[in-house]
Amino acid sequence: MSTQTHVERVMAGVGGLMPLGGIDGLAEPIQRSWTRCINQHKLHPGSAVVAHVESQSRLRECRGQIEEYLHVARAGMEQLYKCVAGLGYVLLLADSEGVTIDYIGDDSADHALRRGGLHLGANWREEYGGTNGIGTCLIEQQPFVCHRDDHFFWSNTSLSCVTTPLFDPEGQFLGVLDVSALSAPVSRETSQLALGLTTMHGRMIEDANFMRHFADRWVLRLATAGALADVASDLMLALDNDGIVVGANSGARRRLRTAAEWRSDNADIIGRPIADLFRDPMDALSRLRKPHASHDRAVLVTTDFVSYYGSLVPPRTQARTASMATAVASPSVTPTREHVLDRLAGDDRHMQRVLDQAKRLVNKRINVLIQGETGTGKEVFARAMHEASARVDKPFVAINCAAIPESLIESELFGYTAGTFTGARAKGMKGLIQQSDGGTLFLDEIGDMPLSLQTRLLRVLSEREVLPLGSDKPIAIDLTVIAASHRDLRRQIAAGTFREDLYYRLCGATMALPALRERQDREYIINHLLREESAKLNARPWLQDRALAQLLSYNWPGNVRELRNVLRYAVAMSDGEGVFIEHLPAELLAANAVPRAVSSVPASASADEATAEPMSIAGVAPMHVEPELPAVPPLPMKTQPLVTALRRNKWNISAAAAELGMCRTTLYRQMKRYGITPPTHW
């Protein structure tokens, strides 16, 4: 088909003038996609399209985000490739942003495949690739065929792509499995066969991942075909020890949710008792647990009145004790969750060494001391160590020893019994140390703890018991302590302000986090934080090359905290379509124009000293981004209207609040939350 004919066909299709020749039921998604390409993305079907390939660091970041999932997906892809090898197909795995993060293909066609974008790093979102298997499946989230001239761009019309969406065990869209041929036969028949194979393998990948994710839960597998019940299940449900559904695969979500909606208002299967599904749940569960032949394991699921053949798989690890019905013996493997730590760094040698060390310490009950300048991520690191450990379900209690007034710190930490203080809680109070029993106690700014309390803390650590104020009965506790400080504790020991014996109790292992300016993975961190901050404002996580260059060359005295604040600010200043250089604070641009000494902030500088410099927006009223912000909850509104209203009203809070239709205190709160302050300090 000539370019001209293709362009006319697409234009007519968008205008609804021509019936489209897709496989049954698939024509509408293509028509919708063509319309998006023209109206939303302003693309032209006759343009020559060049593959949009992401940088290596972005690719690494994308892979890192679903690392746990990747090797299961890879196994499924290899299995699928065996079915299509020699037929001219390549396999791609794309993440939820359309970036190709894994690939299997014929090496001899490597060059042609790269040119056609069928390779690692290629981004297939519709705004780059027009209508195509991956990009359109990202939006439709249904199995999908994009055969030859279904593609929007004429230059892609020799391709045939067959895709299926992949969902994680929590039901979140994770990415797309794609089987593509570079020069496909005109007939659509082979793509229908490929569609069957792709959806089947997509399901296998999801199910394998489901079993892995819920390794410490009971899993109920239900199949409609009795003979295949043990090897292929249509529905999978993860259950806790009380028989409550805590996970469901996409089949179960679809089938059981529809039925549930029909029965009641409760649309979600998660959180419902399994008893809701069966007429006689105890009988059904006890039969399903036994090694009967599959035909004896038929159960009627009352939500959709379909008979399934089922099996109940006991927990395979012991993270959550398996006591549902009569517990079944299970191998004792502590699940490792090292990926939680891997997210903290890209390719920085120092950080990689620290992460290796941390992985070895997880679950070893060794107290850890983390050192590093303010804002380098000491608390984030401590939290990740807790989350990577088997104590993940237990409390992580963070105490900032510098932030609690000295007069309160003792009672906050150790608690008190009834009647200890007048005006205090009548029943007494459990201290923070006791609250962290079984979990992790994070003592931030330990160097600021008064000497008298250091002595009491030492007793807690050496005797593993806590004595609340006013009590003579010590309470046994079981905890792992992670302490952190930006101060040089050895110097404090020499000066007599920190107890040497406490120091040695705390530092079963010491880790030093590097300053951001010293890290070689700054681009990884920038992209990682940009994605987080963009997600909060529903903005596109895109950064102009010039803006990236500015961020890379800045000195970052406030470390990752300062970087997060700058990105939060820049995303708020952008129109949601990506961050350009003009969205960065003018202070940062000015600082880059006048190079600063790398060591302008000493390791012992306080948070305020490190980040107190006001920043201003390029070209508009200067603003200051607060050095410290509280944890950011999901944002209820975009910040742009706030800033616009404040600027229009010359930073008069009452007038801006009136314009925005909110009260003064709400506006103050929003400004604090988003780090917006007026040009000068108040």
Ligand SMILES: Nc1ncnc2c1ncn2[C@@H]1O[C@H](COP(=O)(O)OP(=O)(O)OP(=O)(O)O)[C@@H](O)[C@H]1O
């Ligand atoms: N690896 C990381 N990934 C994402 N965000 C990070 C990372 N490291 C730090 N941050 C962000 O930087 C900010 C500061 O982190 P954190 O509180 O852990 O630093 P800190 O070293 O404990 O600081 P301080 O010494 O002032 O207590 C937080 O907003 C956190 O979200």
